Amino acid sequence: MDLEEIVKRYKKLGGEIETLLQDTDKMFDNTNTAILNIDEYQKYLLVYQSQLALEKAYGCMAELGKTTFIEGVLKKNGNGRYALGAYELSSGSPLDIWVEDEDSQAGGYYLFTRLEHREDYYAFDKPSLELEGRKARIRR
Structure with a gap:
């Protein structure tokens, strides 16, 4: 199969x-x-x-049934929130973030997670991962 x-x-x-x-x-x-x-x-x-x-x-x-809605690079905007282009994210926002992995044929993979906030924003499933400038996407 x-x-x-x-x-x-x-x-x-x-x-x-x-x-x-x-x-x-x-x-x-x-x-x-x-x-x-x-x-x-x-x-x-x-x-x-x-x-x-x-x-x-x-x-x-x-x-599994979703397709990419927006893709880009995470940047903090003037409100102190991360955004993908003009699309602003907040605590609880689901997204896929790019994680480098030299063992992967593609050099990395997208990790499905959500954005959370405690003092600053972080990826729930990889809290130590730097978000600024990281490739990400949102699927719907």
């Missing part, structure tokens, strides 16, 4: 997971945990833990 076939399967599975996550949210909203017995409460907690993991997996699956 090749990469494109696997991507197709992930995209298809993503739709099913999206529905399951929505149904799970409804169940959480409509469940009074105070009346659950011990076994039911354990199942409830296991479903909760599963939902957290599925949300992360679903986020990755959703990324």
Whole structure:
């Protein structure tokens, strides 16, 4: 099986997971945990833990269907925020940042992450990475 076939399967599975996550949210909203017995409460907690993991997996699956919206170099603007061209980013903004890797045939790779802020902006998955002047892109 090749990469494109696997991507197709992930995209298809993503739709099913999206529905399951929505149904799970409804169940959480409509469940009074105070009346659950011990076994039911354990199942409830296991479903909760599963939902957290599925949300992360679903986020990755959703990324497979996106295409590049804007690409450029990260620069701080006059507001102290990073921007790609005229597109301003803020805390929580998802983006792909370029990470150099000499073992990669392309010399690096794009890492899907999000911008966060604590004293200054940083890439959530690589907080020590210098952002100014780094190649990045946003996909939708």
